Amino acid sequence: xxxxxxxxxxxxxxxxxxxxxxxxxxxxxxxxxxxxxxxxxxxxxxxxxxxxxxxxxxxxxxxxxxxxxxxxxxxxxxxxxxxxxxxxxxxxxxxxxxxxxxxxxxxxxxxxxxxxxxxxxxxxxxxxxxxxxxxxxxxxxxxxxxxxxxxxxxxxxxxxxxxxxxxxxxxxxxxxxxxxxxxxxxxxxxxxxxxxxxxxxxxxxxxxxxxxxxxxxxxxxxxxxxxxxxxxxxxxxxxxxxxxxxxxxxxxxxxxxxxxxxxxxxxxxxxxxxxxxxxxxxxxxxxxxxxxxxxxxxxxxxxxxxxxxxxxxxxxxxxxxxxxxxxxxxxxxxxxxxxxxxxxxxxxxxxxxxxxxxxxxxxxxxxxxxxxxxxxxxxxxxxxxxxxxxxxxxxxxxxxxxxxxxxxxxxxxxxxxxxxxxxxxxxxxxxxxxxxxxxxxxxxxxxxxxxxxxxxxxxxxxxxxxxxxxxxxxxxxxxxxxxxxxxxxxxxxxxxxxxxxxxxxxxxxxxxxxxxxxxxxxxxxxxxxxxxxxxxxxxxxxxxxxxxxxxxxxxxxxxxxxxxxxxxxxxxxxxxxxxxxxxxxxxxxxxxxxxxxxxxxxxxxxxx
Amino acid sequence: xxxxxxxxxxxxxxxxxxxxxxxxxxxxxxxxxxxxxxxxxxxxxxxxxxxxxxxxxxxxxxxxxxxxxxxxxxxxxxxxxxxxxxxxxxxxxxxxxxxxxxxxxxxxxxxxxxxxxxxxxxxxxxxxxxxxxxxxxxxxxxxxxxxxxxxxxxxxxxxxxxxxxxxxxxxxxxxxxxxxxxxxxxxxxxxxxxxxxxxxxxxxxxxxxxxxxxxxxxxxxxxxxxxxxxxxxxxxxxxxxxxxxxxxxxxxxxxxxxxxxxxxxxxxxxxxxxxxxxxxxxxxxxxxxxxxxxxxxxxxxxxxxxxxxxxxxxxxxxxxxxxxxxxxxxxxxxxxxxxxxxxxxxxxxxxxxxxxxxxxxxxxxxxxxxxxxx
Numbered sequence: 016x017x018x019x020x021x022x023x024x025x026x027x028x029x030x031x032x033x034x035x036x037x038x039x040x041x042x043x044x045x046x047x048x049x050x051x052x053x054x055x056x057x058x059x060x061x062x063x064x065x066x067x068x069x070x071x072x073x074x075x076x077x078x079x080x081x082x083x084x085x086x087x088x089x090x091x092x093x094x095x096x097x098x099x100x101x102x103x104x105x106x107x108x109x110x111x112x113x114x115x116x117x118x119x120x121x122x123x124x125x126x127x128x129x130x131x132x133x134x135x136x137x138x139x140x141x142x143x144x145x146x147x148x149x150x151x152x153x154x155x156x157x158x159x160x161x162x163x164x165x166x167x168x169x170x171x172x173x174x175x176x177x178x179x180x181x182x183x184x185x186x187x188x189x190x191x192x193x194x195x196x197x198x199x200x201x202x203x204x205x206x207x208x209x210x211x212x213x214x215x216x217x218x219x220x221x222x223x224x225x226x227x228x229x230x231x232x233x234x235x236x237x238x239x240x241x242x243x244x245x246x247x248x249x250x251x252x253x254x255x256x257x258x259x260x261x262x263x264x265x266x267x268x269x270x271x272x273x274x275x276x277x278x279x280x281x282x283x284x285x286x287x288x289x290x291x292x293x294x295x296x297x298x299x300x301x302x303x304x305x306x307x308x309x310x311x312x313x314x315x316x317x318x319x320x321x322x323x324x325x326x327x328x329x330x331x332x333x334x335x336x337x338x339x340x341x342x343x344x345x346x347x348x349x350x351x352x353x354x355x356x357x358x359x360x361x362x363x364x365x366x367x368x369x370x371x372x373x374x375x376x377x378x379x380x381x382x383x384x385x386x387x388x389x390x391x392x393x394x395x396x397x398x399x400x401x402x403x404x405x406x407x408x409x410x411x412x413x414x415x416x417x418x419x420x421x422x423x424x425x426x427x428x429x430x431x432x433x434x435x436x437x438x439x440x441x442x443x444x445x446x447x448x449x450x451x452x453x454x455x456x457x458x459x460x461x462x463x464x465x466x467x468x469x470x471x472x473x474x475x476x477x478x479x480x481x482x483x484x485x486x487x488x489x490x491x492x493x494x495x496x497x498x499x500x501x502x503x504x505x506x507x508x509x510x511x512x513x514x515x516x517x518x519x520x521x522x523x524x525x526x527x528x529x530x531x532x533x534x535x536x537x538x539x540x541x542x543x544x545x546x547x548x549x550x551x552x553x554x555x556x557x558x559x560x561x562x563x564x565x566x567x568x569x570x571x572x573x574x575x576x577x578x579x580x581x582x583x584x585x586x587x588x589x590x591x592x593x594x595x596x597x598x599x600x601x602x603x604x605x606x607x608x609x610x611x612x613x614x615x616x617x618x619x620x621x622x623x
Numbered sequence: 624x625x626x627x628x629x630x631x632x633x634x635x636x637x638x639x640x641x642x643x644x645x646x647x648x649x650x651x652x653x654x655x656x657x658x659x660x661x662x663x664x665x666x667x668x669x670x671x672x673x674x675x676x677x678x679x680x681x682x683x684x685x686x687x688x689x690x691x692x693x694x695x696x697x698x699x700x701x702x703x704x705x706x707x708x709x710x711x712x713x714x715x716x717x718x719x720x721x722x723x724x725x726x727x728x729x730x731x732x733x734x735x736x737x738x739x740x741x742x743x744x745x746x747x748x749x750x751x752x753x754x755x756x757x758x759x760x761x762x763x764x765x766x767x768x769x770x771x772x773x774x775x776x777x778x779x780x781x782x783x784x785x786x787x788x789x790x791x792x793x794x795x796x797x798x799x800x801x802x803x804x805x806x807x808x809x810x811x812x813x814x815x816x817x818x819x820x821x822x823x824x825x826x827x828x829x830x831x832x833x834x835x836x837x838x839x840x841x842x843x844x845x846x847x848x849x850x851x852x853x854x855x856x857x858x859x860x861x862x863x864x865x866x867x868x869x870x871x872x873x874x875x876x877x878x879x880x881x882x883x884x885x886x887x888x889x890x891x892x893x894x895x896x897x898x899x900x901x902x903x904x905x906x907x908x909x910x911x912x913x914x915x916x917x918x919x920x921x922x923x924x925x926x927x928x929x930x931x932x933x934x935x936x937x938x939x940x941x942x943x944x945x946x947x948x949x950x951x952x953x954x955x956x957x958x959x960x961x962x963x964x965x966x967x968x969x970x971x972x973x974x975x976x977x978x979x980x981x982x983x984x985x986x987x988x989x990x991x992x993x994x995x996x997x
Binding site: 187191342363365369377381447 | 648966990
């Protein structure tokens with residue numbers, strides 16, 4: 016970790032080494048604030064024939080150097096630091112997901128309790144969780160052992176038992192892992208790292224179990240010392256340490272790169288989680304972030320300072336598009352498409368996209384279909400996230416007579432769309448949509464925000480860089496996040512409840528940079544132009560049974576911010592339901608798309 | 624001027640092809656450098672550690688875990704047969720003893736005094752790696768595997784299911800654009816690699832399985848038929864471990880699509896020859912496509928035309944459009960505008976102009992074409 020005084024850091028260079036591309040950004044202190052000034056990109060060089068990640072880093076940084084007119088790479092091929100007036104940077108930082116990122120297996124005694132906490136720790140550290148083994152996961156022991164044998168994780172996290180609780184069960188889990196002799200993904204001559212973060216009373220017998228067989232056992236504090244509290248920090252820190260010492264060390268060139276950076280290299284998703292937590296803490300808001308890729312969708316949330324991350328494996332827009340259609344079902348995908356499509360042809364199109372994942376939609380119809388798939392992928396990923404981001408399960412609750420009619424159990428989701436302040440989108444289908452209106456509409460349809468929510472997208476996938484920056488300079492990270500990273504789409508005002516079609520859903524009055532007033536009818540959507548930098552105050556008077564943030568029927572007054580799309584008023588109600596009849600569904604969806612001007616007419620002639 | 628590259632599937636009449644045959648864990652390599660091997664020869668073998676079977680004796684015998692060790696009739700490291708006594712309780716005054724017989728055959732690996740769990744390791748599982756392709760061993764890595772090289776004709780498919788298999792090539796369709804239906808599959812195709820033309824139907828695959836064909840290859844397949852064949856809807860394209868009794872490969876894609884004429888004519892030329900076929904497909908980082916390999920007599924490869932650089936987009940090159948609205952059509956590059964173009968979708972992308980055999984021209988994103996390597 017750097018010992019630099021944050022006030023003396025004026026030039027920051029950051030890279031994110033992805034599987035295919037290394038993206039570099041330059042952040043400079045300009046006119047009293049930190050701004051992202053230049054960016055560069057180059058292919059990642061972790062694979063043969065290059066087999067040295069620093070080559071891609073130097074190439075991307077060289078691009079920035081040329082754009083910025085600033086010498087960043089010295090004659091020795093290293094990044095120049097510290098900065099002078101014309102050369103170098105004060106600090107260089109990096110994240111990495113090259114080589115498939117960090118892949119882990121986790122184990123615990125009870126699937127819903129210690130194993131769930133272990134999964135949260137692993138996901139929060141930025142890992143892909145390949146499987147969760149638990150004493151009650153429904154699989155027979157020899158099936159569990161077979162599964163462990165088949166996996167080739169980078170490391171294994173074992174939890175189980177509260178401190179002073181069960182030792183037998185957690186040792187039993189260890190006894191399944193040890194004879195399975197899981198092989199690490201990289202390097203046949205390196206010992207499989209096992210992190211034990213369970214009942215402290217079981218440390219000795221667990222150590223005994225892993226004393227032979229080529230394991231590297233590391234013991235940290237219990238991640239669930241009591242049922243009522245998680246303590247994920249020590250396990251998470253150890254995951255990062257092992258990621259650097261073992262996993263990164265196996266990747267070509269990373270030993271060199273680690274010598275260049277002023278802060279530990281972080282797994283990319285872990286860094287994204289960090290910046291969202293930093294922003295949520297500094298701005299005192301609740302945030303949801305999503306990154307939809309070709310194979311997977313990551314969802315991050317911070318509600319009341321509690322962070323959660325999920326990775327929905329096989330919900331993606333190219334490699335996994337077929338799986339999205341299978342899980343969501345084709346009728347659910349097609350409900351977002353306002354015209355008829357031949358289902359047999361569509362199924363073949365989906366498979367063709369799966370086997371040729373780099374193709375792009377050429378026609379508007381193809382684009383609308385892909386964006387319909389994206390809505391379902393996002394909806395399913397968010398559903399999984401809500402099911403995972405819960406209050407701790409297994410916690411005993413004291414009830415009184417007054418609780419008779421509100422029988423809340425432990426394990427309720429903490430994701431509350433009415434409390435959501437900021438929804439951030441990233442990933443190709445959202446970031447590169449031809450119109451930002453499409454991005455906004457996909458977000459609203461899939462996430463169903465309630466009340467007043469700001470919508471934004473990550474301009475150039477800068478969140479990983481800012482995440483690692485937040486560990487050394489939180490203020491710089493937050494300033495760049497707000498000014499350069501996010502492109503604000505606008506604000507959505509969405510009614511919760513079941514509005515009556517044709518009747519008033521809510522009345523609104525907007526004052527400030529723009530003025531407007533009127534009423535939204537049940538089922539209606541309306542777009543009020545409100546440019547980036549504009550803001551105002553909206554007063555809302557919902558109909559009976561309709562909630563806009565203060566409870567059913569209660570008036571609301573909130574500050575709203577404009578953006579590239581504007582102010583979106585949504586009177587469709589929550590949960591969002593679409594007509595079952597195909598033709599009325601099509602006309603309803605077409606009405607919504609028209610109201611938000613989602614797909615502007617194009618006149619391109621493709622034949623020449 | 625910057626060069627534009629785009630991937631293409633390899634279809635060639637002659638190339639030096641090298642394959643790596645590797646054991647999953649260390650073992651014995653059975654061949655030497657310069658040795659000639661045939662596809663069925665075993666080139667390396669090893670033993671995987673046997674399956675692990677846990678038995679919780681503390682529960683079974685209703686004993687405290689710490690007492691299990693004293694009741695064991697077999698010590699760690701001793702072998703045990705199926706139904707052989709594994710442990711015996713002390714009983715009461717030497718009577719009313721409970722005997723637990725082993726439900727598994729193997730070796731007692733561990734006895735845990737903490738959980739009362741006994742781990743029995745089954746017999747080692749032999750693993751043999753075959754040559755898969757006839758050729759010459761050119762490199763041996765002791766304990767790991769070897770590399771085999773041969774002169775071959777090579778066809779890369781776009782998608783397949785099922786693993787490695789060999790068989791003689793048998794042509795079923797008369798042309799590259801004829802659908803492969805069940806009436807074209809004959810009894811004499813047993814053990815053969817059956818070549819169709821355009822889309823293969825579900826009934827043709829069923830019929831090929833009935834007659835015992837080794838593999839079935841054609842231009843396209845319907846998603847619906849694939850689902851019927853597999854019994855599930857394939858979510859991600861990671862295949863090769865299906866146990867269907869047949870390997871299925873499509874060379875072009877899903878739907879009504881003909882096999883590229885050049886591919887079909889080349890395979891027809893090699894009818895009767897032995898081919899090594901693998902349907903394994905992995906469309907992730909480190910992409911793997913299915914393949915058809917026809918070993919040839921060794922000799923110098925025909926001189927390359929030298930007309931085009933591999934993978935480079937140039938005017939005059941043949942390509943296939945791989946996305947609607949011209950999916951599957953083959954044409955030649957007639958223009959490479961440098962400026963990005965606004966597509967019908969509203970997106971901006973780099974494009975090329977393609978001329979189809981009919982003379983019709985179209986503007987297509989460069990991401991939506993695949994070169995046909997010649």
